[in-house]
Amino acid sequence: MGIMSLVAGSRSGPKGASRTLKADIARGFGNARSTYESASRLQRFMGNTMLQKLYTQDVVQADSEVLDLGCGTGWFTRKLAAMEQVGAVAGVDLSRGMVQEARENSSQSIDWIVGDAEYLPLPDASCDLIFSNLMIQWCEDPRSVFRECRRILRPGGRLMVSSLLDGTLTELKNAWRVADPDHEHVNRFETEAALRAKVHAELPEATIESRTIRLPYTSPMMLAGELRHLGAGFRGAERRKAITAPGRLRDMCRHYVKEPDGTIMANYEAVWIYWQKH
Ligand SMILES: C[S@@+](CC[C@H](N)C(=O)[O-])C[C@H]1O[C@@H](n2cnc3c(N)ncnc32)[C@H](O)[C@@H]1O
Numbered sequence: 415m416g417i418m419s420l421v422a423g424s425r426s427g428p429k430g431a432s433r434t435l436k437a438d439i440a441r442g443f444g445n446a447r448s449t450y451e452s453a454s455r456l457q458r459f460m461g462n463t464m465l466q467k468l469y470t471q472d473v474v475q476a477d478s479e480v481l482d483l484g485c486g487t488g489w490f491t492r493k494l495a496a497m498e499q500v501g502a503v504a505g506v507d508l509s510r511g512m513v514q515e516a517r518e519n520s521s522q523s524i525d526w527i528v529g530d531a532e533y534l535p536l537p538d539a540s541c542d543l544i545f546s547n548l549m550i551q552w553c554e555d556p557r558s559v560f561r562e563c564r565r566i567l568r569p570g571g572r573l574m575v576s577s578l579l580d581g582t583l584t585e586l587k588n589a590w591r592v593a594d595p596d597h598e599h600v601n602r603f604e605t606e607a608a609l610r611a612k613v614h615a616e617l618p619e620a621t622i623e624s625r626t627i628r629l630p631y632t633s634p635m636m637l638a639g640e641l642r643h644l645g646a647g648f649r650g651a652e653r654r655k656a657i658t659a660p661g662r663l664r665d666m667c668r669h670y671v672k673e674p675d676g677t678i679m680a681n682y683e684a685v686w687i688y689w690q691k692h
Pocket of ligand 1: 439440443454457458461483484485486487488489490506507508509512529530531532546547548549552553646
């Protein structure tokens with residue numbers, strides 16, 4: 415039985431400002447549906463790190479039901495569906511546009527669901543593996559996502575989550591602080607200590623691994639373009655509501671710290687969380 419056929423009745427979702435913010439996040443990713451995959455080298459690296467564990471540690475049982483949580487365009491959902499042991503796969507994403515893109519690009523039999531990771535429309539104990547690459551940093555309350563994952567996993571089921579921590583895109587943040595001090599342009603990320611506390615409050619025996627990844631870019635404009643193509647722009651209330659003027663963008667580029675050869679580096683503080691339900 416596929417996970418889709420197990421979709422539960424309606425669960426109440428977010429209200430007020432939280433609902434508006436989520437709609438904004440979903441719209442931003444939906445608008446980037448056709449450019450996302452060309453810009454996702456960090457996303458590929460982080461997701462591949464989790465896939466490698468699945469390939470090499472023999473943790474997927476025969477006929478497993480798998481959920482890709484925050485599946486985006488379905489790149490990793492398709493990789494999961496191609497695994498021999500996997501019986502059924504579903505991809506869940508907040509963004510209708512992303513889910514549509516994923517569906518259009520997949521020939522495999524995958525169930526695609528528009529849904530919120532904080533209010534999963536799936537019943538208790540309905541899947542064996544949850545894979546979630548770079549989604550949780552978009553959620554207001556990661557603890558509710560961990561709770562939902564714990565709820566829908568079967569005993570023995572596994573959870574693999576990747577995310578980003580404070581210190582990510584710090585050079586870009588600093589350059590914008592000088593160029594446009596009254597507005598935020600870069601997402602805020604949790605400190606490792608704060609995330610660890612949330613993980614361990616819900617998933618006491620979880621393993622957490624972190625490392626710094628530094629990626630080169632020819633210019634700050636290239637980095638800004640990549641974030642636009644990913645649909646990963648800052649969505650908070652403190653952002654500039656109108657389009658950023660070219661002069662401000664040039665100012666940000668001027669203040670971005672350069673390498674001796676004129677290129678730039680961007681810092682990503684990566685974290686992976688692994689947990690198995692008893
Ligand atoms: C950076 S993309 C990662 C996509 C995919 N996992 C990958 O590795 O390519 C983040 C995705 O999370 C989705 N997302 C954000 N908040 C979500 C939520 N509360 N519930 C489900 N999906 C969410 C976005 O719509 C977007 O597609």
